[in-house]
Every structure is written in C-alpha cells, then in structure tokens.
Amino acid sequence: MEDQSRRKFLQNAGLASLAAVSPVAAEPERSKELFIHHVFFYLKEPNNAQHEAQLLEGLHKLAKVPAIEYVHIGKPAVTSRPVILKDYTISWMCFFKNIIEEEIYQTHPIHLEFIEQYSHLWEKMVVYDSVGPKKVG
Structure with a gap:
C-alpha cells in the first residue's frame, strides 16, 4: 500500500x-517553424479608389515592421475556377521566421498605428495564419 x-x-x-x-x-x-500571416481586407466601399489607395498606403507603411521577412500585397487575380474566392479587395501576406516574430509584429507600434489609422476603411477582414517547416523537400 x-x-x-x-x-x-x-x-x-x-x-x-x-x-x-x-x-x-x-x-x-x-522558433523553428516559418509563420505565414495572410489577411484579406473587405473595404466598406470596395469600388472607392481613394479608400483602396489609402489602405495600400497603410500596408506599405506596415511592411516596415522589422520582424517581417517578406511581404506580398495583392488584389484578386483574374482567374475563373469556381473554387477561387475573389470577394476581397486587398490581400496582405507576410512571412516571419517563426511565431515569436509574428507575436512581436502584432504588438509593434507600426502595426498598432496601422489598425488605428486605417481600420475605418474595411468592413471586415479574414485572417489565415499557418506554420510549417522553413524548407520543404
């Protein structure tokens, strides 16, 4: 017992x-896994070129956060497969060395300022975060 x-x-x-x-x-x-942060912005006025230009201006400022390894800013591609969603206005994808760097990005003053100055432009945003090995193959 x-x-x-x-x-x-x-x-x-x-x-x-x-x-x-x-x-x-x-x-x-x-710290070993590559972290990808992909955001899809849906503008309140998707056909307003001025609002789109403002959001792009803000994203270019946001790209200066030092923790970001690589940035891609895009618009829906002209493709016609039924599985492709094209309902967003602007796509923002950035790569980080790891999740720790992405956490630094989330609280960085440039990121917080971006949200404060530009969030009035979008009605919603959808975020996809993923992790994986830094090199495949």
Whole structure:
C-alpha cells in the first residue's frame, strides 16, 4: 500500500515538473517553424479608389515592421475556377521566421498605428495564419 502511494506521488510530481518545464521546452519548437500571416481586407466601399489607395498606403507603411521577412500585397487575380474566392479587395501576406516574430509584429507600434489609422476603411477582414517547416523537400 505504501509503495503504491509513493509511486503515485512520484508520478504526480513528474507530471507537475513536466507541466512547469514544457512551455520552456516548447520555445525552441516555436522558433523553428516559418509563420505565414495572410489577411484579406473587405473595404466598406470596395469600388472607392481613394479608400483602396489609402489602405495600400497603410500596408506599405506596415511592411516596415522589422520582424517581417517578406511581404506580398495583392488584389484578386483574374482567374475563373469556381473554387477561387475573389470577394476581397486587398490581400496582405507576410512571412516571419517563426511565431515569436509574428507575436512581436502584432504588438509593434507600426502595426498598432496601422489598425488605428486605417481600420475605418474595411468592413471586415479574414485572417489565415499557418506554420510549417522553413524548407520543404
């Protein structure tokens, strides 16, 4: 009976130790995966060229956040396959070395200023974040 209690205590102590260490142990994994942040902006007035130009101006400013490795700003392509969504106005895709860099981007003053100065232009935005190995193949 005493042996089982001791074993149970050691198991629980081991689990507690693992829980305390796991966030630290997971940190190297967080720094290994490429992080892609893809945002689709839906302007309130999608046919307003001035609003589109303002959003593009803001995105070019946003591209200066140092944590960003690569940026692509685009519009819907002229394609006609039924699986392709083309209902957005502007697409913003940026690549980060890892999720840690993306978290830095989210709280960077340039990003916060972008939201403050330009969010009145869009009615909604859709965000797709993905992670994966830095090199495939």
